[in-house]
Amino acid sequence: MLSDDALIFLQHSIKTxxxxxxxLILRRDPDRGWSPEDLIRESRSSTLILQEVxxxxGRAGLIAVDANSRFRYRSATPALERLVSEIAAAQSRRPAAVTKALLSVSSDKIQNFAEAFRTGGRT
Incomplete structure (x- = not known):
């Protein structure tokens, strides 16, 4: 479904x-500048969620902010664009599989945390 590079990028840079x-909302029309209010309305999220997103x-190098404080999709490098394109294509074909891949990193962390208590000092 996703290359190793795209999977790692998804799990460690996209994260949620x-x-x-x-x-994907920003990417579908990269010439459009989105206000925070527009993004909250379109994604049905909240101000707190949008700030985190x-x-x-921004840390992933995937957005630009214009002079009017509007956000646009802008990939910092062609390599990032290829990863985002791969993820977007996979999301359109198999959204549940992409979500599962995205969330699997969190499940692994929880599992490792639980394992530490199971094996830690009990005999």
């Missing part, structure tokens, strides 16, 4: 379903 959703996307 909200971030993926808003990334925009922080994630």
């Amino acid at each position: 379903v909200w971030t993926l959703e808003i990334l 925009l922080g994630n996307l």
Whole structure:
């Protein structure tokens, strides 16, 4: 479904379903500048969620902010664009599989945390 590079990027840079959703909203019309209010309305999210998402996307090099404080999709490099294109294509074909791949990193962390208590000092 996703290359190893795209999967790693998805799990470590996109991180949340909200971030993926808003990334895809921005990407579908990269020439449009989105106000925070527009993004909240379109994604049915909240101000708090949007702040976290925009922080994630900014750190990942995937958005630009114009002089009017509107957000646009802008990939910082062609390599990032290829990863985002691969993720977007997979999301359109198999959204449940992409969501599962995205969330699997969280499940792994929870499992590792639980394992630490199961094996830690009990005999």
